[in-house]
Amino acid sequence: MKKLKPDKQGYYGEFGGAFVPEMLYPNLYELQEQYESILQNSSFQEEFKSLLRDYAGRPTPLFFSKNLSKHFNAQIYLKREDLNHTGAHKINNAIGQVLLAKRLNKKRIIAETGAGQHGVATATACALLNLDCTIFMGEVDIDRQKPNVERMRILGAKVVAATSGSKTLKDATNEAIREWINNPVDTHYVIGSVVGPHPYPDMVAQFQSVISQEIKQQLKEKTGNGHPDYIIACMGGGSNAIGAFYHFIDNGKTKLIAVEAGGEGVYSGKTAATIALGKKGIIHGSKTYLIQTEDGQIVEPHSISAGLDYPGIGPVHSYLHDTGKAQVVNVTDQEALDAAFHLSKLDGIIPALESAHALAYLHKMNLKERDVIVINLSGRGDKDMLTYQKFV
Amino acid sequence: MNRIESLFKKKQNGILSIYFTAGFPQLNDTLSVIRNLEESGVDMLEIGFPFSDPLADGPVIQHSSFKAIENGMTLTLLFEQLKDARQHTQMPLVLMGYMNPVLQYGEKNFIKKCKEVGIDGVILPDMPLDYFERELNSVFLENDILNIMLITPETSEKRIKYIDQLSKGFVYMVSSNSITGGKNNMDLQTNYFSRINNMRLKNPTLTGFGIRDHQTYKTACQYSNGAIIGTAFIQHIAEHGVEKNSIQSFIKKLRK
Numbered sequence: 001m002k003k004l005k006p007d008k009q010g011y012y013g014e015f016g017g018a019f020v021p022e023m024l025y026p027n028l029y030e031l032q033e034q035y036e037s038i039l040q041n042s043s044f045q046e047e048f049k050s051l052l053r054d055y056a057g058r059p060t061p062l063f064f065s066k067n068l069s070k071h072f073n074a075q076i077y078l079k080r081e082d083l084n085h086t087g088a089h090k091i092n093n094a095i096g097q098v099l100l101a102k103r104l105n106k107k108r109i110i111a112e113t114g115a116g117q118h119g120v121a122t123a124t125a126c127a128l129l130n131l132d133c134t135i136f137m138g139e140v141d142i143d144r145q146k147p148n149v150e151r152m153r154i155l156g157a158k159v160v161a162a163t164s165g166s167k168t169l170k171d172a173t174n175e176a177i178r179e180w181i182n183n184p185v186d187t188h189y190v191i192g193s194v195v196g197p198h199p200y201p202d203m204v205a206q207f208q209s210v211i212s213q214e215i216k217q218q219l220k221e222k223t224g225n226g227h228p229d230y231i232i233a234c235m236g237g238g239s240n241a242i243g244a245f246y247h248f249i250d251n252g253k254t255k256l257i258a259v260e261a262g263g264e265g266v267y268s269g270k271t272a273a274t275i276a277l278g279k280k281g282i283i284h285g286s287k288t289y290l291i292q293t294e295d296g297q298i299v300e301p302h303s304i305s306a307g308l309d310y311p312g313i314g315p316v317h318s319y320l321h322d323t324g325k326a327q328v329v330n331v332t333d334q335e336a337l338d339a340a341f342h343l344s345k346l347d348g349i350i351p352a353l354e355s356a357h358a359l360a361y362l363h364k365m366n367l368k369e370r371d372v373i374v375i376n377l378s379g380r381g382d383k384d385m386l387t388y389q390k391f392v
Numbered sequence: 393m394n395r396i397e398s399l400f401k402k403k404q405n406g407i408l409s410i411y412f413t414a415g416f417p418q419l420n421d422t423l424s425v426i427r428n429l430e431e432s433g434v435d436m437l438e439i440g441f442p443f444s445d446p447l448a449d450g451p452v453i454q455h456s457s458f459k460a461i462e463n464g465m466t467l468t469l470l471f472e473q474l475k476d477a478r479q480h481t482q483m484p485l486v487l488m489g490y491m492n493p494v495l496q497y498g499e500k501n502f503i504k505k506c507k508e509v510g511i512d513g514v515i516l517p518d519m520p521l522d523y524f525e526r527e528l529n530s531v532f533l534e535n536d537i538l539n540i541m542l543i544t545p546e547t548s549e550k551r552i553k554y555i556d557q558l559s560k561g562f563v564y565m566v567s568s569n570s571i572t573g574g575k576n577n578m579d580l581q582t583n584y585f586s587r588i589n590n591m592r593l594k595n596p597t598l599t600g601f602g603i604r605d606h607q608t609y610k611t612a613c614q615y616s617n618g619a620i621i622g623t624a625f626i627q628h629i630a631e632h633g634v635e636k637n638s639i640q641s642f643i644k645k646l647r648k
Binding site: 009017018019020021022023025026164165170171174177178181182184185279280281282283284285292294295296297298 | 442443444445447448450451454458461466467468490491492493494495496497517518519520522523541542543544546547548551566569570571574
């Protein structure tokens with residue numbers, strides 16, 4: 001297995017890097033210099049792994065879905081990230097980064113959140129590890145994800161409304177970065193996806209790579225072969241996707257499929273399908289594909305799922321796409337909703353709207369009976385009940 | 393000689409540079425703002441081209457950027473507006489903005505176009521140093537456009553020296569580790585200012601971020617060759633418009 005690592009400046013091919021104002025340089029430099037050695041440190045790994053096991057509930061099951069397999073006439077497995085503590089894969093990275101922040105002697109954590117899943121995960125890790133926590137969330141998202149706002153507050157975090165720009169995830173990220181500029185010494189910024197300047201994409205990918213590590217082992221135990229034919233994951237920034245792909249990249253067998261949010265359709269003007277529409281540029285300090293106007297203004301995306309409502313993707317995914325190592329597709333809001341209801345009735349699992357995008361792609365594939373497919377079920381649907389109620 | 397270098401040759405103290413967002417408050421205000429600032433005795437101008445996600449800016453410049461984009465400002469249009477600027481002013485002109493609009497315009501085209509309309513320098517706060525050195529330094533040199541870079545209180549001595557070596561024109565000394573429009577107390581930064589002073593950089597320095605009135609302007613001038621004012625000026629024209637009298641009285645109050 002070849003490990004997917006960026007170069008010293010944080011580039012995957014031409015994507016990545018650290019396009020940030022000088023005010024952020026010292027913070028990033030500190031991280032760039034130290035993250036690898038902290039992550040490799042055996043006492044760090046021990047602490048991280050024991051919290052993932054005893055606190056987050058890992059390993060999460062790899063569930064062979066007889067019902068889906070029968071329906072699609074293939075061998076379909078669900079990686080149950082929805083069974084993690086706090087309800088999604090986000091906790092893997094939140095625990096990792098908060099532990100790292102402690103080793104850097106930081107006193108305070110800030111983070112952005114869209115749907116609130118990363119915010120809740122970060123607030124949870126901060127409660128557990130006793131660090132002060134502030135979460136930035138777009139004003140619009142605060143309104144549409146109320147239960148998660150309350151969860152963060154109960155966990156002791158301060159939730160700050162991002163009122164700039166379009167008041168969603170992209171702006172919450174801007175506000176978190178500005179807050180970090182203003183507090184460079186005692187604060188660590190926990191980015192929730194494989195986006196942002198180097199070393200975030202690599203660091204977050206490493207924390208999430210536990211997903212594919214487990215898939216490989218569990219699949220081997222169940223079938224005798226650890227390498228599936230397909231891995232399918234939804235993609236906003238791309239943290240659950242890279243986590244599910246990580247140990248299968250370049251293995252000569254597994255096709256990696258990332259499913260973006262097509263919104264109301266790629267050409268409807270209401271979409272978050274970055275690869276379908278995006279051009280190369282810079283968003284949040286990283287060179288990658290993003291949806292933008294001809295003169296380089298970032299366009300506000302749309303998706304029914306707040307977690308996929310982001311105009312860029314992580315630089316590693318731009319690289320995987322351009323080199324053909326992964327395939328990027330998209331499904332619409334409606335297709336995701338249908339897939340969510342389908343799984344709920346078929347298997348008794350209500351998935352998050354984000355994860356429903358990965359499931360929806362099954363309907364578009366030409367599968368063979370022997371094909372082994374792993375869907376990364378990145379989160380559970382509790383947070384989406386208000387949306388589901390409207391469409392059921 | 394580049395107009396920025398000429399300015400610092402002839403004047404070492406109390407230089408005043410004003411930043412404003414092109415296309416704000418009205419789309420076609422650019423040339424009137426330039427003219428009225430020149431007639432108010434300003435030494436240099438930084439013309440901001442707007443970006444939808446200005447990471448290093450506080451609410452005032454964020455707002456002027458959004459408004460400018462809404463008004464229809466683009467880099468292409470700004471260059472069109474600046475086409476005749478050199479018939480009106482011989483002041484040094486600097487373009488300032490984020491990398492993404494420049495990437496879409498084409499980095500090399502951007503620098504060439506700067507040269508063509510008579511721009512003297514460029515500030516791209518989110519352009520990494522190593523990227524500049526590797527990809528763009530030679531294009532800047534060929535076109536005699538100066539790349540102006542920022543240092544902050546947290547920038548290490550080693551890095552300041554590296555930035556000074558790579559810089560031409562002046563070094564932009566950010567007064568405190570903050571986004572633009574901060575209300576920090578300049579007196580608390582005097583240690584940092586003296587530290588930079590004692591390093592005897594090859595370039596002159598201008599202090600910016602948080603300079604907003606006569607007092608802060610004076611402090612900045614005491615420790616560097618002058619000051620850059622953005623947020624306070626934008627707030628002024630947002631409230632009082634871009635008329636000559638109003639701009640003149642703003643500048644006069646600053647300098648006293």
